[in-house]
């Protein structure tokens with residue numbers, strides 16, 4: 001939890017390439033060196049060639065938002081990532097405009113100048129009858145275990161991405177059409193003289209807001225400022241507008257860009273004793289969104305992976321293979337840091353020419369499903385791993401049921417390894433309040449991380465890594481995949497709509 005505190009309260013949030021991301025990276029390097037780990041470094045990777053555009057440094061330096069007529073109401077909100085500021089306080093009346101099509105643009109042309117535009121209809125807030133947080137039941141785990149056919153259903157949907165209003169239309173487009181349309185849409189707000197755009201998150205209530213994507217494409221310094229606000233405030237304002245009560249809002253948003261588009265992954269090692277060239281990798285993504293402090297997503301996974309290294313190092317265990325830590329940047333922008341690492345070290349999925357490092361790789365273990373404890377593991381379609389994981393879970397049955405499912409899970413960094421035929425695994429974790437409260441939300445903060453669950457995860461993952469580093473053979477692999485040409489490859493990662 002001390003590691004979590006540093007990553008959240010102290011340095012977070014860690015939006016990729018933001019000043020806070022870099023400060024946290026420097027802190028992690030210092031901490032890992034203090035533990036006596038080897039080859040500790042920030043391994044750089046460039047974002048200038050990323051298909052969705054280079055990632056500049058960006059941070060929020062100030063935000064205030066309020067309704068000032070018909071009466072005062074402070075608005076809970078957060079500027080959208082990489083949005084530009086308002087250049088001082090701006091005051092305007094509210095207009096509503098959902099831009100899904102060219103016809104929408106024609107309809108609203110000339111009517112939005114100087115307005116603050118709400119871009120989606122009323123947020124639906126059904127009475128929350130389900131518990132806010134939950135753990136897997138015995139029955140749910142059994143259902144997972146008895147599945148026969150790998151499926152991607154375990155993956156969490158890309159919450160970051162498109163706004164509610166445009167979702168259906170955008171979802172029907174190809175990635176190329178979507179990019180072209182969104183560029184047109186961005187220019188539309190600017191060309192029409194809109195002061196700023198406002199969205200409510202598709203889920204979340206009681207003051208929680210879930211972030212609505214990023215304004216990074218094109219030249220973000222020229223995009224119309226945009227803010228995501230909590231649904232109840234959004235709805236009150238819209239209801240006033242619908243009943244023709246004059247509403248005035250005031251926003252003051254300060255954001256700051258910098259030109260450093262080079263990112264990094266945090267690397268550290270415990271060298272192997274007899275097979276130092278063979279590698280077992282443990283990791284998580286280090287970056288986060290900026291709505292909260294990136295606590296369950298994914299300071300939790302990063303802290304667990306760091307703690308695994310601390311445990312193994314402090315016990316001074318002799319392990320045949322090198323155990324390496326990888327904390328990835330750019331995951332939220334499409335698994336970019338782990339993909340860059342895999343491409344540089346193991347194989348480019350577009351050409352599939354494996355390196356010597358690829359031959360020497362054993363396996364990768366990832367944590368990125370929040371604070372919930374480990375209840376099992378996804379085989380990722382690799383049935384050969386079942387007896388191995390069964391044996392590894394056997395002595396841990398007092399800590400976890402150790403459910404093993406053939407299911408694939410997606411949306412996070414083990415996929416970068418899986419794509420080039422390397423064993424990469426994500427654990428089955430209790431959901432807790434990940435989907436209802438914390439994942440990509442303004443309430444993803446230290447308090448939502450559960451100390452007992454964190455300790456359990458670190459112990460189990462340390463055991464798994466130790467076992468992988470000391471078993472006679474490397475982990476068995478699925479067949480080497482065929483080369484995946486660029487367009488298909490990007491589509492397979494969700495078109496850069498963001499990671500888990």
Ligand SMILES: [Zn+2]
Pocket residue numbers: 285297298331368412499500
């Ligand atoms: Zn994540």
